[in-house]
Amino acid sequence: MKKKHIPVRTCIGCRETSAKRALIRIVRTPAGEVLVDPTGKKSGRGAYVCPSSECLKTGIVEKRLEQALKCQLGPGDVESLLCQLAQMLRKEQP
Numbered sequence: 001m002k003k004k005h006i007p008v009r010t011c012i013g014c015r016e017t018s019a020k021r022a023l024i025r026i027v028r029t030p031a032g033e034v035l036v037d038p039t040g041k042k043s044g045r046g047a048y049v050c051p052s053s054e055c056l057k058t059g060i061v062e063k064r065l066e067q068a069l070k071c072q073l074g075p076g077d078v079e080s081l082l083c084q085l086a087q088m089l090r091k092e093q094p
C-alpha cells in the first residue's frame with residue numbers, strides 16, 4: 001500500500017494540527033486585504049484556522065493571526081473576517 005501524503009496545517013486558535021482541507025484559509029492579498037479564502041487558492045500569505053469562530057477569535061486575540069500574516073489587523077479587518085467566517089459556517093450547515 002502506498003502512503004498518501006496529507007498536507008497538515010496548524011490552527012492559529014487552538015494550535016491543533018489538521019488536514020489542510022479541513023481548515024479554513026485566511027489570506028492577506030498582495031493588495032493588503034485580509035480575507036477568508038474559501039477556495040484556498042488566492043495568492044498571498046495564508047494562515048489556517050478551524051471552521052470555528054472561537055478559534056478565529058482566539059487567533060486574533062492572541063495575535064497569532066497577525067504573526068502568521070505578518071501584518072497588523074485593524075478593527076474593520078477583524079469584524080469582516082468574523083463575519084465572513086460566520087457566513088461560511090452557515091452555508092455549510094444542512
Ligand SMILES: [Zn+2]
Binds near residue numbers: 055
Ligand atoms: Zn482550532
